[in-house]
Every structure is written in C-alpha cells, then in structure tokens.
Amino acid sequence: xxxxxxxxxxxxxGVIIGFIVGLLYTWVFSPAEYxxxxxxxxxADYKDAYRAAIAAAYSVTEDMTxxxxxxxxxxxxxxxxxxxxxxxxxxxxxxxxEAALALAxxxxxxxxxxxxxxxxxxxxxxxSETPLPEDTAxxxxxxxxxxxxxxxxxxxxxxxxxxxxxxxxxxxxSTSNISPTPTLTRTPILTFTPLPTRTPTPxxxxxxxxxxxxxxxxQEIEDSLIQILVQNALGxxxxxxxxxxxxxxxxxxxxxxxxxEMGWGYADYSMxxxxxxxxxxxxxxxxxxxxxPECSDDQGERYWGGWRLIxxxx
Amino acid sequence: xxRWIGFVIAIIVGIGLGLFYGWVLNPVDYVDTTPDSLRQDxxxxxxxxxxxxxxMERDPALAGGRLAFLGEGNPAEIVxxxxxxxxxxxxxxxxxxxxxxxxxxxxxxxxSSQGETP
Numbered sequence: 369x370x371x372x373x374x375x376x377x378x379x380x381x382g383v384i385i386g387f388i389v390g391l392l393y394t395w396v397f398s399p400a401e402y403x404x405x406x407x408x409x410x411x412a413d414y415k416d417a418y419r420a421a422i423a424a425a426y427s428v429t430e431d432m433t434x435x436x437x438x439x440x441x442x443x444x445x446x447x448x449x450x451x452x453x454x455x456x457x458x459x460x461x462x463x464x465x466e467a468a469l470a471l472a473x474x475x476x477x478x479x480x481x482x483x484x485x486x487x488x489x490x491x492x493x494x495x496s497e498t499p500l501p502e503d504t505a506x507x508x509x510x511x512x513x514x515x516x517x518x519x520x521x522x523x524x525x526x527x528x529x530x531x532x533x534x535x536x537x538x539x540x541x542s543t544s545n546i547s548p549t550p551t552l553t554r555t556p557i558l559t560f561t562p563l564p565t566r567t568p569t570p571x572x573x574x575x576x577x578x579x580x581x582x583x584x585x586x587q588e589i590e591d592s593l594i595q596i597l598v599q600n601a602l603g604x605x606x607x608x609x610x611x612x613x614x615x616x617x618x619x620x621x622x623x624x625x626x627x628x629e630m631g632w633g634y635a636d637y638s639m640x641x642x643x644x645x646x647x648x649x650x651x652x653x654x655x656x657x658x659x660x661p662e663c664s665d666d667q668g669e670r671y672w673g674g675w676r677l678i679x680x681x682x
Numbered sequence: 683x684x685r686w687i688g689f690v691i692a693i694i695v696g697i698g699l700g701l702f703y704g705w706v707l708n709p710v711d712y713v714d715t716t717p718d719s720l721r722q723d724x725x726x727x728x729x730x731x732x733x734x735x736x737x738m739e740r741d742p743a744l745a746g747g748r749l750a751f752l753g754e755g756n757p758a759e760i761v762x763x764x765x766x767x768x769x770x771x772x773x774x775x776x777x778x779x780x781x782x783x784x785x786x787x788x789x790x791x792x793x794s795s796q797g798e799t800p
Contacts, residue, residue: 376688378685378688378689378692379688379689379692380692381689381692382688382689382690382691382692382693382695382696383692383693383695383696383699384696385693385696386692386693386694386695386696386697386698386699386700387696387697387699387700387703388696388700389693389696389697389700390696390697390698390699390700390701390702390703390704391700391703391704392700393697393700393701393704394700394701394703394704394705394709395704403719403721404719404720404721404722405712405715405719405720405721406720406721406724407720407724409712409713409714409715410714410715410716410717410720411714411715411716412714414715414716414717414751417717417748417751418717418728418751421728421731421732421735421748421751422731424731424732424734424735424739424748425730425731425732425734425735427735427738428734428735428737428738428739429734438727438731441724
C-alpha cells in the first residue's frame, strides 16, 4: 500500500491523540476548580450540620423567612420532614437535646407556614418602585443557571433590619458564553427579603387537646401501638410536635412526622403490656394515662390491642 | 513534510476538542464537598447563623465548635473574615452587632486558653 493510497487516516490519528491529551489535561492535571461551592453540594453530614445551624439561629431569631431562605440553599424538597427526621436522629444518636428541639421546632414551624409564593422576575416589583426606609432589609437574589435570572424582592421590615445576606461577590454572572469554570456558573445565589405578611408572629399556640381516643383491635399489628395523630384546627397533620411519654420513672421523647407515609401529624409508640404510661403532647398539653388494652377475636381468644389518639388545637 | 504539518495540526485540533469536552461538555462534577470550599458569602451567612445562636446561648465553646464546620482555621479569624465581608456587602447593623458579639466571645475564649498554657 502506497502512502497516497492510505488516505488521510493520519489526520484522524492525530485528532484522537490530541483528544486524549486534552482529556487527560482537563480531568487529571487541571480539572475544573473546586472552590466557591454551593451549600447544596455539601456532603450529607455537613448538610446536617448546616441544617442544625439554621435551626439554632431560628430558635433565637424566629425569623421564618430567613430560615426558609437558608434552607432553600440546600435545594431539598420537603425540608420540614428532613428536619423532623434529623431531629429524631439527633435524639437517637445522643446529640444535645437543645439541637434536636431546635430542629423539631423549625420543622413544626415550616409545617404551619405556607410555602413562599414562587419567585419570578415578572412578579417582583422593581427596586425603584419600592422606596425603602432606613430600617428596611434589602437582599438581592441572583440565580444564575443556564439562563441568567435576576430577581429582586424588596420589602419593608417594620422592626429591625433583617438581612440574610448571601449576595453575589463580584463573580461574573454572564452565562451566555461557555465558561471555563462551569462549576461556578451553575451556582444559584439566593437571598431575599422578608415579606411582612409572611412573617409568622411568634405567639404561643394553645395546648393540644384530645379529640378522640379509640381502641384498636387488629391482630395484624404485631405491637401494641399508641398511634397518635396531631392536627391543627383545620385537621391537617402537624409534623415536629414533641411527644413525651412517661412510665415507671422513665421518660422518652419522640416527634410527629417521622413516618410521612402515615401522615405529617402521625407518630406511634410501642407499649409493653402491664405497664402504665402517661402521654403529653406538645407544651402544656393535658396528660393522658394509657395501658395496653386486651382484645378478643371471634373465638374468644385474647390478644393485646392498642390505642389511636387524635389531638388537635382547640 | 506536509503530512507532518497536517498531523501536528490534527493533534492540536484533537487537544482543543479534548479541552472543550473536559472543561465544558463534561467537566469533573463535584459532589459531597466540604464546607471549607464554600463561597465566601455562604461562609459569612453560616457565621451569622452561629452569631445569631450565640446571641442567646452565650457559649463561646459551642460557637467555636460550630465554627469548626468551616475548617480548621482559627475561629476568631473565621469570624473576622465574615465580619469584613459583612461590612463590605452592607449587612444590617443588627447583624454586624451579632457578629461583633460573637467575635468578642471567641477572642475571649482564645485569650483565656492562651493564659492557661504554661
């Protein structure tokens, strides 16, 4: 075979060699930079710590809008249930009770607060349309994804200035061209200002009262369960409500909402026969005394049953 | 000779394609990152969370433990950097006050631990 008859294959060989060299350089010798990352890329245990910090801050400030803004940085669906589960996990693993409580309270508060309205560029008033008094919190939200989206919420804060400042720090925001540092351009920068109408007023909720106590005789349920449903006045389940159960000088705490498949306000506890239990729901609730009930089937055989209790705000 | 020139040009084109693929089309995807790589504004906001909690708890050791989340650096320096950033971007006065309070607490515990060192 002559050189001419071999054709331009040497060109293809050169391209392939060059391509491999290029890949080696970008993936091995000089990969995309690993700096200026976003909270949603954190490892799971660091996300837990991040959430715990959000909850600890919320327990002091009770600034729900700020807490929601921070939680949104983790880019997780259903933060309320994640917080509730983390709270229970903290209790089980022996973390501080205060940390678990803060998580549960934030979870419960999230369950009661309506989701913020979708933020769209067109729905936001232009900054110039809203003159700000001195004490007004102003935070800009710049979300830079495939296409640039810049939204600004400007709201008056009647009290002290509250500014969850997570703001653009001078990084180029244009993404219309392909960036050599792609990990940076996919980072949304989320900050927004509290809307007074969405800010929950920190008022004490009335104690829960028992609406219903029903005997559960079901042989398919192996344990003698106390099944608890905690609801708001509208009948919706409330997650993150602390339940305290006492027996024989011992005490255990658990929270609603850890079995979302059973409902947000659901929790259960497995009783031991011949022990008397006292149950308290939330803060200041009336105690309920319980024991394992006996049931009998059609043939008269006895077996242990359980209870189903529904608590609600009056 | 012209074949060699073509070969070199082909390699250069291949390298260009490789760089484009590796940096743009399919870059290294980072997940499970550590907090020390967080961007400065997120770091500052985290420090603010610690400061908010500290405002009530007044426990510098607990706050120091929380700040360790951001890396092994000196906690006072971490707060100081956050404070500088907060000043630069115009955090509210109340948030700046919280950060300053936290800085005082962290510096106090650092001073006392230095005093205990023989």
